[in-house]
Amino acid sequence: QVQLVESGGGVVQAGGSLRLSCAASGRAFSMYSMAWFCQAPGKEREFVAAITWGGGNTYYADSVKGRFTISRDNAKNTVYLEMNSLKPEDTAVYYCARHQTSLQVGLRPNEYTYWGQGTQVTVSS
Numbered sequence: 427q428v429q430l431v432e433s434g435g436g437v438v439q440a441g442g443s444l445r446l447s448c449a450a451s452g453r454a455f456s457m458y459s460m461a462w463f464c465q466a467p468g469k470e471r472e473f474v475a476a477i478t479w480g481g482g483n484t485y486y487a488d489s490v491k492g493r494f495t496i497s498r499d500n501a502k503n504t505v506y507l508e509m510n511s512l513k514p515e516d517t518a519v520y521y522c523a524r525h526q527t528s529l530q531v532g533l534r535p536n537e538y539t540y541w542g543q544g545t546q547v548t549v550s551s
Contacts, residue, residue: 428452428540430522435545438512442549446507448522448542456480456500459531461538462507464518464547473533474520475507485533490516512549519544 434446446462461476475496476485484496495508505522523538525531532538 428524430524430540430542432520432522432542432545435520435547437548437550440512440514440549440551442512443508443510444512444547446509446520446522446545446547448505448507450503450505450524454528455503457528459525460496460498460505461523461525461533462496462505462520463523463535463538464516464520465544466518469518471521471535472518473535476531476533477505478531479529483531485531509547512547514549514551517547517549519546521545 429451430448432448438444457479459478462474463471464474465471473487477496477498481498493511498505521544522542524540526539
């Protein structure tokens with residue numbers, strides 16, 4: 427059984443920073459790509475960032491490139507999302523997710539099987 431628990435969301439002013447964490451339980455964390463998605467009210471869930479199983483490759487949505495950084499610590503079964511220069515349009519619930527297949531990576535929500543409960547990020551102008 428895999429469980430993902432996000433933390434670190436909150437309210438921040440535009441230009442500020444937040445660091446999200448996602449702690450994973452279960453086996454073989456280091457064999458799976460992890461990703462962050464976000465969902466704003468009335469919108470579909472969107473890709474934010476992904477990182478391969480060993481951390482050697484990262485992928486970002488164009489809207490967050492240069493501002494967000496995804497990383498992971500396989501010894502701690504944790505993936506992070508460092509969010510800088512936050513904008514009001516970043517306001518959403520952020521979810522971490524584990525890819526459905528070991529040693530593969532993808533950018534679409536339907537490629538991810540396990541999801542956390544989400545953490546709210548609100549950026550005020």
